[in-house]
Amino acid sequence: MPQWLNDSVFYEIYPQSFYDTNGDGIGDINGIIEKLDYVKGLGCNAIWLNPVYDSPFMDAGYDVRDYKNVAPRYGTNDDLVRLFDEAHKKGMKILLDLVPGHTSDTHPWFLESKKAQKSEYTNRYIFTKSVWDAPPQYRMMCGICERDGNYLVNYFSSQPALNYGFHEITHPEWQLPCDHPDCLATVEAIKDIMRFWLDKGADGFRVDMADSLVKNDDEKVATAKIWRGIREMLDKDYPEAAMVAEWCNPERAINNAGFHMDFYLDHHGNGYSRLFRYGDDEGNKGIFNPNGKGDIKNFTDEYLPAYELSKNNGYISFMTNNHDMPRMTHYFGMDAIKLAYAMIFTMPGVPFLYYGDEIGMKYQENLVSKEGGFSRTGSRTPMQWNSGKNLGFSAGDTPYLPVDTDENAPTVENQQNNPDSIYKVVTDIIAIRHANDDLHGNGDFEMIFEPGKFPFGYKRGKFVMLFNPLGKDSEIEINAKGVKKVYEIGTTEVADNKVKMSAQSFVTVSYTHLRAHETDSY
DSSP states (O other), X not given: OOGGGGGOOEEEEOGGGTOOSSSSSSOOHHHHHHTHHHHHHHTOOEEEEOOOEEOOOSSTTOSOSEEEEEOTTTOOHHHHHHHHHHHHHTTOEEEEEEOOSBOOTTSHHHHHHTSSSOOTTTTSBOBOSSTTOOOTTSOEEOSOSSSSSOEEBSSSTTOBBBOOOBSSOSOTTTOOBTTSHHHHHHHHHHHHHHHHHHHTTOOEEEETTTTOSSBSOTTOHHHHHHHHHHHHHHHHHOTTOEEEESOSOHIIIXXXXXXXXXXXXXXXXXXXXXXXXXXXXXXXXXXXXXXXXXXXXXXXHHHHHHHHHHTTTOEEEOBSOOTTSOOGGGTOOHHHHHHHHHHHTTSSSOOEEETTGGGTXXXXXXXXXXXXXXXXXXXXXXXXXXXXXXXXXXXXXXXXXXXXXXXXXXXXXXXXXOTTSHHHHHHHHHHHHHHOGGGSTTSOOEEEOOTTXXXXXXXXXXXEEEEEOSSSOEEEEOOOTTEEEEEEESOEEEETTEEEEOSSEEEEEEETTSOGGGGOOO
């Protein structure tokens, strides 16, 4: 396990939307290099970089045409290596985005695979036996190749699925077992790509659709076996390299597949969603909405077992948002978002901050889809740096996506020195996290709550974090002996073994002169 993960806070950069240095309206790698000090100033010591590989951008770069070359719009391989080097000089790590489940339909592998003539790439993708063979349970493109067969896709029609075999074979005339030499060759090709970038200075990978490799693998047993083999390669040859899975099943991703981290994703109805997004089945918005409805138990029932199962093997990673979901500003006001971020950055695991969330960028509704974004497009708009042209994102006349035109649009310039800003809360909380071992990724954790009631909280070593998401004043009982207030949002008062909390408030207290186990009574 790379030790650097324990005190890591990641910043997700969507490269085309971060900072444009050449005026073409698209962000670039040189722009990221120029802003490394800004990212470090937030307290983020690691970056997850969305795909920068050559691509036709039918799905924002998640349709890779060449895994080993940077897309010209972003720069060159040398620019990416310079980003690695400059980040390392500043004590920062860079994870690239690995897309192992599919490629673009313009990838050279696929151009060979779809030919009638057989080659080493014939089975690199999954084709049925003939164009008349189109089982409805599979997503596939029918009858558009020279080759007699239909090919499976992982998502969009331009994303043919790479062939790692089938765990359960239901159509033996075209489905290969996972141990077939051609399926093993696909695994080796992905390993080769990983080694290529690790040798150039990458610090690991975020893995897109990590559970999507082997087909007919409902329990993901065969998929996990592939990742466990890749983890063995990393442990042997690149022990400081890290992998985070887009999986949202820590037991499978961490314990079975060997990932160091697993994203806690926004799946409708799950614990993350009930906390930070849609809320519960009765239509109540997330827990941090001040309507006072919902139940933290909806989160704890899911999260706590997953945490206990995986905590000794890796980290569950909370995120403020990412490029695939509406920003939190779509659901909550700024006071609620401050509380949500206070939780995300004080929980166990490795937290991720999505670019622009530190200033409260909004989800821009009703944008025309760009590069396969569709409903996600509104979360991918250009970073808002200052009050200048295009809010400082680009000197060009036409950014590839429109910037926020609201006269009160948040920018780094107008948020950094605002004592009431989300920026202030984010940087304060991250600084507290870094400064205290108890708040690092693997520190102790114990929930403090009563089902159906607020406030709630949790204990991490000598620290207790308490949250009042209600739109009214409230209080919670604790053992107040030896308590010192560390940080608060809103107004809180510790007295008479109670913490009185104003509407939508948060407080961190520490037991300064007691050992952690002596704070067990609340």
